[in-house]
Amino acid sequence: MRYSLTASLLLLAVLFAGIACHDKVDVDIEPVITQPVPACRIVKTAYKTIYISGPKVGYEKLMAGNKSYDLYTWVEYKYTYDADGRVIKQESFTWGGYSTVVYMYTATKLYTRRVNASKDGLDTQIVLDTIPLNRHGFDDRSIFDEQGHVMLYKGVKNMEPSRWVDNNKTYSMMPLEAGKIYRVATYDLTRLALPYIFQFEGVGSKNLVSSITTNASGSPFYKEGPVYKQDFIYTYDTNGRVVRQVQVDTEYSGSNWQFAENPGLIGVYDYEYSCQ
Known part of the structure; x- marks a missing residue:
């Protein structure tokens, strides 16, 4: 009896060890873990929306908000960071060409060099810019609170x-x-927000946004x-990181809102991470 019990326990231990060693895969359900793994950075973002123009790349049919959408990849971004977690290079790829932005930091300024190139390489444009930084390394053209959140954008009346x-x-x-437009946001307080990419823009919200009105x-x-x-739907991997954000927009009747962010009132963002 003792031998049988011992053998059974060993067999169970081996089975559990085998299960634990399987690689984790992306799943389309919300895992139990309620926050991303620390020190992970977004290294690639792909943006999809309805067809605008050019080649139809990365086709996908998506159901969101009881509606079906035909989506295509519009742009992809890749990011490189320094040892301090600051982005030092951004590459973007579209059907019409690509661009590369290099970021160079000093104690008081951020220098950027953008190279825009057409797909055939015949048309190239170089744009240089300088952004003043405050003592915390944030864009000095804005006003931040003690936590690094943007309170005001300077120069906006x-x-x-x-x-x-x-x-x-x-x-x-x-x-x-005349008048004003104001936005009110709600959040999923059980979920930490996506890692921020551009440190000089300040610290983003702590939690994942659920909707913005x-x-x-x-x-x-506009009508009063x-x-x-904007409603946000998320897909997570087994570590709890956001691997997809779907933004479904609703334009209220008679509003004629001219600042819509996504053509066709939908935008899909896919994320890849590096946790090294």
Whole structure:
């Protein structure tokens, strides 16, 4: 009896060890883990939306919000970071060409060099820019709070400070010629936000955004109240990292919202990580 029990326990141990050694794969369900693995960086992003123009690359049919969409890859981004986690190179690829941006940092300035090239290589453009940095390494053209969240963008008239609750941006305002447009966001407080790519832009919200409602107030151009809404749907890998974000937009009747982010009111973002 003792031999049989011991043999059974050993067999169970071997079986569990074998299961534990299998590689983790992406799954289309929400895992139990509630936050991403620390120190991981986004190294590739692909953006898909409805067909705009050019070759139809990366076709995918997607169901979202009880509606079917025919999507194509519009642009891909690749990122390289330095030892401090700052992005030092960004490469983007589209059906019409590609661009490379190199970032060079000093204590007070960020220098960027962008090279835009057509697919055939016959048309090349070089753009240089300089961004002043504050003592924390953030873009000095904006105003940040103590945590590094953007409160105000300098040079924008009639701007109101953004409101943050528990490190989540719940309110922001966009000035118009008359009236104002303000945005209210809600979050999934059980999920940490995506890793930020551009440190000089400041620290993003702590948690994953669930929806953003854009509202008009005192504007002669838009009806009073909500004019636009964005809902976010996420897919995670087995480590709890976001591998896909689907943004479904709703334009309210009569709003004629001119700042829509995604053609066809849908945008899909796929992410790849490096955790080295």
